[in-house]
Amino acid sequence: MFEEMDEPAFPKFLAAFWAEKGWNTSVTANNDGTYLVAGDKDSGSRGLIGVRPSAETEIGASEVEDFAAFCDKKGVDVRVMATRGRFTTGARSAADAGNVHLLDPNELASAVRDEGVEELVGKFTGGGGGGGSLFDSLPFPVPSGLPSGVPVVPIAAAVVVVLAAVFAGPTLLGFVPFVGGGGGGGAADAGPPFTAMSLANSGNATANGTANVTTVQWDARVQDTVGNYSARPNETFVVVQFNATAGDEITTLRPGNFVLHVDGRNRAPQTFQNTTNAFKAKLLPTRIAPGETSSAAVVFSVPEDFDGATLVETYDGPGVRFERAELTFDVE
Incomplete structure (x- = not known):
């Protein structure tokens, strides 16, 4: 389902998928080719997805432990790691201990089908990226108009x-x-x-x-x-x-x-x-x-x-x- 999705489009898809579930999201690219999808809800819940978009990625226990510790420090309620690659057995044990939900391609495909949003995947494949306004993914509300006199x-x-x-x-x-x-x-x-x-x-x-x-x-x-x-x-x-x-x-x-x-x-x-x-x-x-x-x-x-x-x-x-x-x- 995600084989034809470009690496930069993968975290954008995850942000859009979360948005379908009521999250206000934003995507940040890191220098090492990884991404972070931050989200919040009106209820005050805070979420974070650590994204490793490469299909060649293998995520181990230490990376999951570091991510869980970071989320503990920053008060993140919903912790997710997602990749088009795979998680090791040790990573899954660390995720259970750290309350981190893991999404590989098979698990994510099941989630997409369960939510009935298969068409959303198509928007981010074939070189798409979701596009849209810069304001669409901001993690806070943006007014529809700008006050007069503001540069x-x-x-x-x-x-x-x-x-x-x-x-x-x-x-x-x-x-x-x-x-x-x-x-x-x-x-x-x-x-x-x-x-x-x-x-x-x-x-x-x-x-x-x-x-x-x-x-x-x-x-x-x-x-x-x-x-x-x-x-x-x-x-x-x-x-x-x-x-x-x-x-x-x-x-x-x-x-x-x-x-x-x-x-x-x-x-x-x-x-x-x-x-x-x-x-x-x-x-x-x-x-x-x-x-x-x-x-x-x-x-x-x-x-x-x-x-x-x-x-x-x-x-x-x-x-x-x-x-x-x-x-x-x-x-x-």
């Missing part, structure tokens, strides 16, 4: 990064609490659009959701040099300036809490070894006392012809609220 390009960039940064850690996309971007800031008006969003769950927020959240005013600009460093050939630097105000608790912002999503990739902050202490002092990390404000910057190297970027606070971050502002840059 469309930054919103689109934020939507793309939701799909690409579900595992910017890697970790499961539970929700996207804070998005700030688009307008404001001289750099945004003069070059590629920049947006910012947080994937971190700040468990410190009070009833009104603000008291213990760190507010980060930010701005971004493109530079060919920083300190005594020049950008590599065909690349340039993006400098992100922060003015961060802590809530009711001490907050530390570290470089590893952030990535810059550019051209479908998450880029880690740059490190600088052979430079002055004064230059390094301008960069993250920074420790902020309750109610105090601290300024710092983080630097990324990106392709010089990039057409937009989104700053992402990963799940490892403390949970910040981004606010775009026109700031004075400390890194020259």
Whole structure:
């Protein structure tokens, strides 16, 4: 039933199959050729499918155990691993112990027949991929219209990064609490659009959701040099300036809490070894006392012809609220 389905279409089919069963789904491609299908229901249930689309795949016990441990850590209710290959006997024992449901081609074909959705398979075979709007597979509702005055390009960039940064850690996309971007800031008006969003769950927020959240005013600009460093050939630097105000608790912002999503990739902050202490002092990390404000910057190297970027606070971050502002840059 799945022999003619292209590898990239297989996880899309699984997402559509889950959607038929009432899940809101999204698909994320990993660099190693594997995929993750994240899902949630209005009831609050969270699901995850680890997908190994190759027909040559053999999944063993250790991979299932790692997947189960990850789901335990992230509070995933429904755990599934799917492949067009096979699972070993050890993998099936590990799945029983870890409450992971395994789907090989035979089991998946039976499930399709039981649900009566054979026609769904045809939509993803023969080079199909399901197609559809980018918004169709988002794991949260998208309004039918955009409010007036909201810049469309930054919103689109934020939507793309939701799909690409579900595992910017890697970790499961539970929700996207804070998005700030688009307008404001001289750099945004003069070059590629920049947006910012947080994937971190700040468990410190009070009833009104603000008291213990760190507010980060930010701005971004493109530079060919920083300190005594020049950008590599065909690349340039993006400098992100922060003015961060802590809530009711001490907050530390570290470089590893952030990535810059550019051209479908998450880029880690740059490190600088052979430079002055004064230059390094301008960069993250920074420790902020309750109610105090601290300024710092983080630097990324990106392709010089990039057409937009989104700053992402990963799940490892403390949970910040981004606010775009026109700031004075400390890194020259």
